Amino acid sequence: MEQKLIFTNEVGDAIDVLVADFGNPDVVLISDTGVAQAVLPVLVNDSKAVASAKRIIVGEGDDNKNLDSLASIWQQLSDCEATRHTVVINLGGGMIGDMGGFAAATFKRGMRCINVPTTLLAAVDASVGGKTAINFNGVKNQIGTFAEPVASIISTIFFNTLPQQQILSGYAEMLKHALLESDEMLSKLLAYSPVYPVFDSEAMLPLLRESVAVKARIAGADLTEQGIRKALNLGHTAGHAFESMAMARKSPVPHGYAVAWGLVVELVLSHMLVGFPSDMLHKFAAYIRTNYGAFAINCKDYPALLAYMRQDKKNTSPDSINFTLLPSVGNPEIDRTATPDQIKAALDIYCDLIGC
Amino acid sequence: MEQKLIFTNEVGDAIDVLVADFGNPDVVLISDTGVAQAVLPVLVNDSKAVASAKRIIVGEGDDNKNLDSLASIWQQLSDCEATRHTVVINLGGGMIGDMGGFAAATFKRGMRCINVPTTLLAAVDASVGGKTAINFNGVKNQIGTFAEPVASIISTIFFNTLPQQQILSGYAEMLKHALLESDEMLSKLLAYSPVYPVFDSEAMLPLLRESVAVKARIAGADLTEQGIRKALNLGHTAGHAFESMAMARKSPVPHGYAVAWGLVVELVLSHMLVGFPSDMLHKFAAYIRTNYGAFAINCKDYPALLAYMRQDKKNTSPDSINFTLLPSVGNPEIDRTATPDQIKAALDIYCDLIGC
Numbered sequence A, B: 001m002e003q004k005l006i007f008t009n010e011v012g013d014a015i016d017v018l019v020a021d022f023g024n025p026d027v028v029l030i031s032d033t034g035v036a037q038a039v040l041p042v043l044v045n046d047s048k049a050v051a052s053a054k055r056i057i058v059g060e061g062d063d064n065k066n067l068d069s070l071a072s073i074w075q076q077l078s079d080c081e082a083t084r085h086t087v088v089i090n091l092g093g094g095m096i097g098d099m100g101g102f103a104a105a106t107f108k109r110g111m112r113c114i115n116v117p118t119t120l121l122a123a124v125d126a127s128v129g130g131k132t133a134i135n136f137n138g139v140k141n142q143i144g145t146f147a148e149p150v151a152s153i154i155s156t157i158f159f160n161t162l163p164q165q166q167i168l169s170g171y172a173e174m175l176k177h178a179l180l181e182s183d184e185m186l187s188k189l190l191a192y193s194p195v196y197p198v199f200d201s202e203a204m205l206p207l208l209r210e211s212v213a214v215k216a217r218i219a220g221a222d223l224t225e226q227g228i229r230k231a232l233n234l235g236h237t238a239g240h241a242f243e244s245m246a247m248a249r250k251s252p253v254p255h256g257y258a259v260a261w262g263l264v265v266e267l268v269l270s271h272m273l274v275g276f277p278s279d280m281l282h283k284f285a286a287y288i289r290t291n292y293g294a295f296a297i298n299c300k301d302y303p304a305l306l307a308y309m310r311q312d313k314k315n316t317s318p319d320s321i322n323f324t325l326l327p328s329v330g331n332p333e334i335d336r337t338a339t340p341d342q343i344k345a346a347l348d349i350y351c352d353l354i355g356c
Helices: A010-019 A032-037 A040-046 A048-052 A069-081 A094-106 A120-126 A163-181 A185-190 A201-220 A228-233 A238-249 A257-274 A278-292 A299-310 A342-356 B011-021 B033-038 B038-047 B048-052 B067-079 B093-107 B120-126 B166-183 B183-190 B201-220 B228-233 B236-248 B255-274 B278-292 B299-310 B340-354
Strands: A005-009 A027-032 A052-056 A087-092 A113-116 A133-136 A139-146 A151-154 A321-325 A333-338 B002-007 B027-032 B056-058 B087-092 B111-116 B131-136 B139-146 B152-155 B322-326 B333-338
Touching: A005 A010, A005 A201, A010 A040, A010 A048, A010 A113, A010 A151, A010 B340, A027 A032, A027 A048, A027 B093, A032 A040, A032 A052, A032 A069, A032 B067, A040 A094, A040 A120, A048 A087, A052 A069, A069 A094, A069 A133, A069 B139, A087 B111, A094 A113, A094 A120, A094 B139, A113 A120, A120 A163, A139 B093, A151 A201, A151 A321, A163 A185, A163 A201, A163 A228, A163 A257, A163 A278, A163 B033, A163 B120, A185 A201, A185 A278, A201 A228, A228 A321, A228 A333, A238 A299, A238 A321, A257 A278, A257 A321, A257 A333, A278 B255, A299 A321, A299 A342, A333 A342, A342 B322, B002 B011, B002 B201, B011 B038, B011 B048, B011 B111, B027 B033, B027 B048, B027 B093, B033 B038, B033 B056, B038 B048, B038 B111, B056 B067, B067 B093, B067 B131, B087 B093, B093 B111, B093 B120, B093 B139, B111 B120, B111 B236, B120 B166, B120 B201, B120 B340, B139 B236, B166 B183, B166 B201, B166 B228, B166 B255, B166 B278, B166 B340, B183 B201, B183 B278, B201 B228, B228 B322, B228 B333, B236 B255, B236 B299, B236 B322, B255 B299, B255 B322, B255 B333, B255 B340, B278 B340, B299 B340
Parallel strands: A005 A151, A027 A052, A027 A087, A087 A113, A113 A151, B002 B152, B027 B056, B027 B087, B087 B111, B111 B152
Antiparallel strands: A133 A139, A321 A333, B131 B139, B322 B333
8 A cells, every 4th residue: 555645734624635535434533632732623623524533542752652552542443433444543743653553553454544743753754654663561662563554644834832852853854864865955954954043834844845755765665674774774773872871861862862963973983984975974963063962972981882782673793783874975875884993983083073 | 575385294394494494593482271282292392493482372262362462472572582583483273373473463563473273274264364363342353463474384283183173163164265266176175074084184284285275365365355355254244143143142153163154155145146056055055064064043033143244344334234255166256245135035045955
């Protein structure tokens, strides 16, 4: 089944057109308490399908992306006699897309979903590519499946009320997509600040459209992550290590910020090992420093950071650590490895560039 | 991914060859208490991979095919640090194939499975086609997904100790496959009794091989049941109604017996509505009566049977009931409907043929 990507700020109309195309089946809306308060009242006015949908509302936040919430969604789908013909609308951030998507993919072996992301991070990352999941036993996304929504409706109208930090968090994934795509796309993003002086939802929509197309192309070529899709992990091996360290320091950082700093580390490694151009590395690092600040580390942190990197799902050997590296913008190489000494050298240079 | 079907009575060797082909990853064996006692000790002698596998043993019987057992499997997969590279062996009947398959399909978004069915019904039906599931909220197979094992190892060595009833239950699905395939295959099965004078596991293996090929071909052409796969529901609309009625009478019948009687009803309907040949109908009904006996009904039962048939997942309108019908052996027509009066007439003829 081919996933439709619809870019529009007329979200209510887009939902109603899709539901009518499906022959006006029953609709169940899955959302969380925060979104139900902030966004749902507007959509109820703009969409007949949303107004008449049965609602399943779970607690907000990643802590609720668990088996209890999932079982409750399954139970409520049963209670409202949902069938294979019922359509699910997942309205929310990545947590709702992931968990609502998993519930729908598994109820009666699969219902159709429409994803309506309400955060930039969900729009650029989770709304395409078909990864669904819940957390389990303390591990993020431990249980899930690959299942694409029939459509994602991607808009920027919900982002005006998001905190700056959340916008920047999503923008880091857009920067990653640009690194995987072209100098031209990257230059456009580096010339722009998504939060200064105010968030401009109309200017963001075309940038977002280009960025999602990159993810859709790469994920679509390798839905179950056997090969090229690993390129989307660029920045994430080091980024997850920063995220885990921040958590251990009891001062967590947003996922996208960790990815931004991780991208700097992995571009340094790319420069050292596969010749990523020095001028672009400096330009990129300067942008990250200006917009995201620094994640401060020193050489005493290196053993812990290396230990976090070793835990990454992608590793197959304990002696070296797996990365996606970039000889030049637009040319990712997956399944590259670096030794602990090379990584330590890269972290030294990261500190110089980012100003630890 | 293409599912391998391996027909052999050297099951231990076949498992070891597959696991070696995968590069000798960690192996987790999922089974139930009954199979762990009856079958596992033999396989441990015959297979190094099984001998060294971590074991996850759940309670036996369909009552244990539930969310609690599933969560326990996920937990044990976590505890033994299973990864995407770990291979799961599902050793058991349909219940283990369904639930172990679902657990493996969703743990870390999908591990590889080898299915080793230990009942005829599981071998002929559940081991191919990629349907996985658990029961939920009192509904059979309410939660699940479509996910094929990388291989099914199909043998007849485990069937010698099965009760006759279980052999006949699986044989009914083989009869269904023959009806969907060819006069030749059907004649071969109708000339044979799987339980008389004793179960002959060597004679059964080639028959089973032909039968599984029918299922693999039809399910493979339509993995997510959008079209032709519905042909595999032949006999099941009426069969499920008999099964539900038997349950309501507090005297449950084996699934395959209900399918056998359901096939007679649906061949009568096929004769009435699309011209299924009368001589073949009589021959088939006589075989069922001899081997499966009669499910006795009278006209007072018809309203309840019709009500059960209306609950079938395949129906789209309350006025008519959906069937797969057969103008002739080997030529199923899906999405046919019959009116309540036509169904009542067919039930009258069923009673005459089967001797209610």
